[in-house]
Amino acid sequence: MSRITHYFKSLLLIELFRGMGLTIRYMFKPKYTVRYPMEHIPKSNRFRGLHALRRYANGEERCIACKLCEAVCPALAITIDSAPRASDGQRRTTRYDIDLFKCIFCGFCEESCPVDSIVETSIHEYHFEHRGENVVNKLQLLAIGDRFEKQIAADRTQDAAYR
């Protein structure tokens, strides 16, 4: 008996019509598409994007060349050289390079930093046009930090309670 009903069901294409009913209902549903360059989805304040080096409010750079970030970096993307600063003899970095091709954006450098100097900002829209530009140096990182300090500080404040 079940074979007979199955036979007639398949002959009348009932299952196929049900499938088509499903697709036609989906045709009129609101679409999930985000028109990306024009629309953005909300981003977490913990988003780990392009790196930056921060400064204190008085303009002094935070980094003290402890090299914890270089040590913890699992992708060996950070290279640091340090020397006493000529003006006051404080230990500072002379070179701070991050190879963005090696970086896996794990955020360990930020977590390891005792002075909150190296951070990962929420910037994710950037590109390189020439070979070699993937290595960002200290000046560039400081410049990024200067430019986006407000956003960086706001993101850190929001997350402070959970750290």
Next chain:
Amino acid sequence: MVDQLINHLVWPIVYILCITIPLILAVAMFVYWERKVIGWMHVRMGPNKIGPLGLLQAFADVVKLLIKEVILPTTANRFLYYLAPMLTLVPALAAWAVIPFSGKMVLSNANAGVLYLLAMTSMGVYGIILAGWASNSRYALLGAMRSAAQVISYELAMGLCLVCVLVLAGSLNLTDIVNAQAGHKGLLDWFWLPLLPVFVIYFISGVAETNRAPFDVAEGESEIVAGFHVEYSGSAFAIFFLAEYANMILVSFLSAILFMGGWLSPFPSSWGFIGHAGFPWLLIKAFLFSFLFLWFRASFPRYRYDQIMRLGWKVFIPIAIVWVLVAGCLKYFGWVTIGTGV
């Protein structure tokens, strides 16, 4: 002399251009519409960047394809390789010669129009086989063989469906077939009602015949990359594409003409303006049928190859044969009032 030249050469060419140019534009818009509809059914948006609502997307694609190089595989048969796309396109366009767009609008009101159509739609398979063979590629050859076997199998079922229509209409002329469906009841006078199973079989065979989803094993991306046209690029590929879509539109028009009363109005003739027959009705019907192609593609997964063959030979052909007898009885005993004409 000049009069004869104009009558026999210039006007036919003008008529032909009047059919093919809108047809090619329709193909372009159909490609756009397909991407839109399938996008919507996938809960996406489809192309929406080029032109208003993405309307110019198809034309951008055409320009891209025409600019690209046509690559000839080193071991390919040059002559056949370039001939194959032509052999696919020419029948796809030539078939339109006998399609009546309304009572008077037809390029060639041939007596054996249906026969001509069958011949033309079968010709297309030569292009596919040659394309597969001339490319000298395993994938292309496999795709071509699958396509050929499938088209021939479904041609049988399709032919039997046409026989039912011919029995009821009593003519091979497409204009006469539509006129035989005319009556006072509108929608209920058409052949789809007494020939319902045959109508369904005809349309499904048409989908299989044009190698469209869910019968598109000929270009099954998951197994044989893209089938018979895997080696083609640029404008040669564009021609295959054009032929495939022109064939889809052709099958839509044919379903409308043979089973859905062509340019006749679905409303009773007593209903005034909307009861009048006319070209727009044919366009609307063909549009709905072509929408079905896209709907199928968005809804159904691809059939396995042996399932396709089983469906064609063990299901469609027996049902169609039985319905040929039924149609004969209907006609002989006059159990249906159609065929009276108006």
